[in-house]
Amino acid sequence: KCGSMALLAAFLAVVSSPFTLGLVPICPTPSSSHGRTRGVVGVMDPAGTSSSRLQVANKSSVFTQTSKGRILILGGSGFLGRTVAERAILEGYSVTSLSRRGKPDPPRRQEEEDSQVMNINNKIDYRKGDARESKVIEDILNEEGNADGDFVAVVHCIGLLFDSESGIGNLNRFVSGSKSVPDESSSYDDITRLTAFNAISAAESYAKSKRRRRQGDGNDNHDDTENDESSSPLPFIFTSAAEAGWPDVRGGKLIERAAPKWLKRYLSAKRAVEARLWDSEDQKLLRPIVFRPSLIYSIDKVGSLPPVGAFFVGNRIGLPFVDRPVTVQALSTAAVRSICRNDVRGVLRYMQINELSR
Numbered sequence: 001k002c003g004s005m006a007l008l009a010a011f012l013a014v015v016s017s018p019f020t021l022g023l024v025p026i027c028p029t030p031s032s033s034h035g036r037t038r039g040v041v042g043v044m045d046p047a048g049t050s051s052s053r054l055q056v057a058n059k060s061s062v063f064t065q066t067s068k069g070r071i072l073i074l075g076g077s078g079f080l081g082r083t084v085a086e087r088a089i090l091e092g093y094s095v096t097s098l099s100r101r102g103k104p105d106p107p108r109r110q111e112e113e114d115s116q117v118m119n120i121n122n123k124i125d126y127r128k129g130d131a132r133e134s135k136v137i138e139d140i141l142n143e144e145g146n147a148d149g150d151f152v153a154v155v156h157c158i159g160l161l162f163d164s165e166s167g168i169g170n171l172n173r174f175v176s177g178s179k180s181v182p183d184e185s186s187s188y189d190d191i192t193r194l195t196a197f198n199a200i201s202a203a204e205s206y207a208k209s210k211r212r213r214r215q216g217d218g219n220d221n222h223d224d225t226e227n228d229e230s231s232s233p234l235p236f237i238f239t240s241a242a243e244a245g246w247p248d249v250r251g252g253k254l255i256e257r258a259a260p261k262w263l264k265r266y267l268s269a270k271r272a273v274e275a276r277l278w279d280s281e282d283q284k285l286l287r288p289i290v291f292r293p294s295l296i297y298s299i300d301k302v303g304s305l306p307p308v309g310a311f312f313v314g315n316r317i318g319l320p321f322v323d324r325p326v327t328v329q330a331l332s333t334a335a336v337r338s339i340c341r342n343d344v345r346g347v348l349r350y351m352q353i354n355e356l357s358r
Helices: 002-020 079-090 115-122 134-141 169-175 188-216 222-227 242-248 252-257 261-282 302-316 328-339 350-357
Strands: 070-074 094-099 125-128 151-156 234-239 286-291 346-348
Touching (some): 070 079, 070 134, 079 094, 079 328, 094 134, 151 188, 151 328, 188 234, 188 286, 234 261, 261 286, 286 328, 328 350, 346 350
Parallel strands (some): 070 151, 094 125, 151 234, 234 286
16 A cells, blocks of 8 residues: 555656656656766765765855856756856856757846846846757857856756657646747757757867867976866766656656656656766766756745645655755756866765755
């Protein structure tokens, strides 16, 4: 009976969770990453041991006037991507956003957005383009002569809950935080896997070029090179789904076997991207940071509160496949703070998200 109730709770969670965001569905994951547990523990301290406590970036580095460098955010006009972009501006980065929409739609009433938020958005360089075309990403990364300096991170926030092949893509209008609806060519393979693969390849090429430029400068000071960001792997942040860890939690495999086909395809795309990032880590070109949140919510979206409450309860009573929800603000702050933390890599769950965001 308990097992049946657990399965029922899991599927109710899967069905109800989209109403919070529409970008990332749900569920917990262990600290290891499915398909590759070798040394990937989410958060590492400088000595290489796992650490559940994180030190927040120095307050002096937050809200700075000079740019810390440029960040490319794919999907920067969406619910999560836009919040990441705004947070990055607040913490002193310059932001270039790439999305098919370009600049986000304005609020229905101008007074809904205060002057501070408007000022932040005016500082974001919104570009309109399709990340399914690799050249679009490459051209942005290879731009020269920008006063804000080199790119210091790539953040992938592109995603959708129901793709065009699910047969229920129109539901995204109601469950997506950005109210986006996929076109006929918007499959999980295209929107998640292809865009991320293109971004990873472009980021690898950019990291190689950046390293060659530094070597060409004739800098033989090994101490400086070791501490300089240009010689460090480029942070690549990917927003995955916590269901990617289902095979590693009690009852997860059973739930996935009974899951609908669209969810299985969704997870397949997410896992493919994670595996590609682990391969890139071997080349020491990128520093993969994979966030696996459960429900992502914002307190001002009242419709998200019932499933969020259910997840808090499920996590509290110890269901192995239910993680505590995180706010979009906490996740965005954690993503931005992870950029300058060379000890942060691999899979991060809600515990690390909350620590990084403090």
